[in-house]
Amino acid sequence: MQEYAVLVKDFRKVYGDTIAVDKISFEVHRGEIFGLLGPNGAGKTTTMESLEGLRQPSAGSLNILGVDPMRSPARLRDLIGVQLQSSSLPGSMNPGEAMEFFCAYHKVTPRYDLLDRLGLGEKKSSQFSTLSTGQQRRLSLALAIAHDPPVVLLDEPTAGLDVGSRVELHEVMRELQARGSTIILATHDMAEAEKMSDRVAILLKGKIAATGSPTQLTATGGGLVKISVSSDKACLSQNSGVFPSVSQQIIKDEYVIYYSRDAGETVPAVLDYLKVHDDHLVDLRVERPSLEDRFLEITQPDQPNGDNP
Amino acid sequence: MTAFFHHFMYDFRTGLRDKSLLLLNYLFPLGFYALMGLLMTGLNPTFGPTIIPSMILVAVMACTLLGLPNPVVESREAGIFRNFKINGVPELSIVTIPVLSSFVHIIIVSIIITFTAIPFFNANAPVNWGYFVLILLLTIFTFASIGMLIGVVSPNSRSIVLFSQMIFLPSMILGGMMVPTSMLPPALYRVSMLLPTVYSMNAWRGLAFGMEAVFDPRWSLLILLISGVIAFGMAIYLFNWDSKNKRSGRNTMLALITLVPYVLGAIFLVG
Numbered sequence: 001m002q003e004y005a006v007l008v009k010d011f012r013k014v015y016g017d018t019i020a021v022d023k024i025s026f027e028v029h030r031g032e033i034f035g036l037l038g039p040n041g042a043g044k045t046t047t048m049e050s051l052e053g054l055r056q057p058s059a060g061s062l063n064i065l066g067v068d069p070m071r072s073p074a075r076l077r078d079l080i081g082v083q084l085q086s087s088s089l090p091g092s093m094n095p096g097e098a099m100e101f102f103c104a105y106h107k108v109t110p111r112y113d114l115l116d117r118l119g120l121g122e123k124k125s126s127q128f129s130t131l132s133t134g135q136q137r138r139l140s141l142a143l144a145i146a147h148d149p150p151v152v153l154l155d156e157p158t159a160g161l162d163v164g165s166r167v168e169l170h171e172v173m174r175e176l177q178a179r180g181s182t183i184i185l186a187t188h189d190m191a192e193a194e195k196m197s198d199r200v201a202i203l204l205k206g207k208i209a210a211t212g213s214p215t216q217l218t219a220t221g222g223g224l225v226k227i228s229v230s231s232d233k234a235c236l237s238q239n240s241g242v243f244p245s246v247s248q249q250i251i252k253d254e255y256v257i258y259y260s261r262d263a264g265e266t267v268p269a270v271l272d273y274l275k276v277h278d279d280h281l282v283d284l285r286v287e288r289p290s291l292e293d294r295f296l297e298i299t300q301p302d303q304p305n306g307d308n309p
Numbered sequence: 310m311t312a313f314f315h316h317f318m319y320d321f322r323t324g325l326r327d328k329s330l331l332l333l334n335y336l337f338p339l340g341f342y343a344l345m346g347l348l349m350t351g352l353n354p355t356f357g358p359t360i361i362p363s364m365i366l367v368a369v370m371a372c373t374l375l376g377l378p379n380p381v382v383e384s385r386e387a388g389i390f391r392n393f394k395i396n397g398v399p400e401l402s403i404v405t406i407p408v409l410s411s412f413v414h415i416i417i418v419s420i421i422i423t424f425t426a427i428p429f430f431n432a433n434a435p436v437n438w439g440y441f442v443l444i445l446l447l448t449i450f451t452f453a454s455i456g457m458l459i460g461v462v463s464p465n466s467r468s469i470v471l472f473s474q475m476i477f478l479p480s481m482i483l484g485g486m487m488v489p490t491s492m493l494p495p496a497l498y499r500v501s502m503l504l505p506t507v508y509s510m511n512a513w514r515g516l517a518f519g520m521e522a523v524f525d526p527r528w529s530l531l532i533l534l535i536s537g538v539i540a541f542g543m544a545i546y547l548f549n550w551d552s553k554n555k556r557s558g559r560n561t562m563l564a565l566i567t568l569v570p571y572v573l574g575a576i577f578l579v580g
Binding site: 052053054074077080082084086088089090092093097100101102104105106107127143 | 311312314315316319323326327380384387388389391392394395396397398550551
C-alpha cells in the first residue's frame with residue numbers, strides 16, 4: 001500500500017505570464033490532516049483545484065492514492081470529497097435533493113443522516129438560496145463526505161461560520177480522521193490550522209516557505225516567548241531593558257509585554273523587580289509563539305506584526 | 310441511469326419552481342396564446358388556421374431561447390458546474406438534460422394549445438398527426454440545441470439577451486407565425502429564410518396541416534435536423550466547466566456554423 005495519500009512533486013502552474021505555483025513538492029500521509037496556509041494569491045486554491053482535477057498542471061506531477069487527477073478523473077471522483085471555497089449549488093436545489101443528486105452520481109445511498117448530523121435536518125426542503133452562509137457551508141461539507149472518500153479537500157471550510165458551527169465542523173473532521181480519511185485543509189485561519197493540522201505547509205508567492213508540524217514551525221521561528229505582566233503600581237512601565245533574555249518590550253493597555261528568548265530567566269527577574277519596588281502582581285501570562293506569529297514572520301518579514309517584536 | 314434520472318427530474322422541477330423559468334416555460338406562452346387567440350383570430354382571418362403551430366413556436370422560443378441559456382451561464386459563472394464536475398456529473402448530462410426538460414415543458418404547453426385552440430379559436434386540426442408530432446419534436450430539438458449553444462458561448466447574461474433576441478424578435482415578425490412568409494417582400498423573404506421558425510412553419514403547413522407550403526417541406530425537415538445536430542454537437546464541443554478555463558475567443562465564430570444550413574436555404578430555396 002502506498003505510504004502517501006497525496007504526493008505533489010515539482011508542481012508548477014502558470015496562467016499566461018503569471019506563475020501561480022512554482023515547482024512545489026509536498027506529501028500528505030494517510031490519515032493525516034494537512035494544512036495549506038498562505039496569504040491571498042499564494043497559490044493555495046490553484047494547488048487545491050489542480051488536485052481536484054479542475055486545473056491542468058503546467059509541469060510536475062500530482063498523485064492522489066496512485067491516481068493522476070487529470071489522467072483518471074473518473075477514478076479520482078470516488079477517491080476525493082471536495083468542499084469548494086464558494087458553496088456552489090443551484091439556488092433552487094434543496095439539501096435533500098442535493099444529497100440525492102450527488103449520491104446518485106457517486107452511486108451510493110443518500111446519506112440523509114449527515115444532514116441531521118450537521119444541523120440541516122429541518123432544512124432538507126429549503127431552497128439552497130434561502131440557507132444561511134453557515135448552513136450552505138455545512139451542506140457543502142455533507143455532500144463532500146457523503147460517499148465516504150478516503151481523501152477530503154476542504155477549502156476555507158469554516159469561513160463565515162459561527163463558533164458553534166466551527167466546533168461542530170472540527171468534530172466532523174476529527175471523526176473523518178479517526179475513520180482513516182486524509183484531509184487537506186486550505187485555510188486563512190491560523191488558530192484552526194494550528195488546532196486541527198498534523199502538519200502544515202506555508203505557501204508564499206507560489207512557493208513553499210515552510211513545512212512541518214505546527215509545533216516544529218513555531219519552534220523554528222524567532223522563538224521568542226511573550227510575557228505579559230500587569231501590576232498595581234505599574235512600576236515596570238518605567239523600567240527598560242534590565243531583564244535578562246528580553247529582546248523587546250512594549251506597553252499595551254495596563255500590560256508590559258516582554259519578548260524573551262528564555263522565559264525561565266525573565267519571569268523570576270520580573271517578579272524580583274516587583275518585590276523590590278513594593279509592587280503587587282495583578283496578572284502574568286506566558287505564551288509561546290503561535291502559528292500565526294510564525295506565519296506573519298514568514299509572510300511579512302519586514303512588517304511589524306501587531307504587538308510582535 | 311439513476312443519476313441521469315435524478316438530474317433530469319431535478320431540472321424539470323426547476324422549470325416549474327423557478328419563477329422566471331415558470332414564466333417563460335408556461336405563463337408567457339399560454340398568456341400570449343390566449344391574447345392572440347382572442348384578438349388576432351378576429352382581426353386576421355388567415356391567422357386562425359395556423360394558430361396552433363404559431364403559438365407552439367412562441368412556446369418553443371420562449372422556453373429554449375429565453376429560458377434555457379441563462380441558467381447555463383449562471384451555473385458556469387457561479388462555479389456550480391465545477392462542483393458538478395468534481396462530483397462526477399458528466400458534461401453530456403449537463404448539456405442534454407436541459408434540452409430534454411425543454412421537450413417536456415413544451416410538449417405540455419403544446420398539448421394545452423392544440424386541444425384548446427380547436428374548440429375555442431376555430432383552429433385547424435392537423436390532418437397528419439404523425440407529421441405534426443414529428444415536426445414538433447424536431448423543432449424542440451433544434452431550438453433547444455440552439456438555446457444550449459447560446460448558453461455555452463455567452464460570457465454573461467447580457468450576451469444571452471443579445472444572441473437570443475437576434476433570433477426571437479425577427480422570428481416573431483418575419484418567421485411566418487403571424488403572416489405567411491409568402492406575403493413578405495422578396496428581400497425580406499430571403500432574410501426570413503435565415504430563421505428556423507420559417508422552416509418549422511413551412512413543414513407544419515405542408516406536411517401536418519394540409520396547407521400550401523412555400524417550398525418543399527422535406528427541405529425544412531432536413532435543414533432543421535442538420536442545424537439541430539450541429540448546434541447540439543457544438544454545445545458539447547464548446548462546453549466549459551468554468552469561465553477560468555476558456556478556450557480562445559473562437560467560440561462564437563464556431564457557433565455560427567449552426568446557421569450554415571439556413572444560409573444555404575436562403576440561397577437555394579428562394580426561387
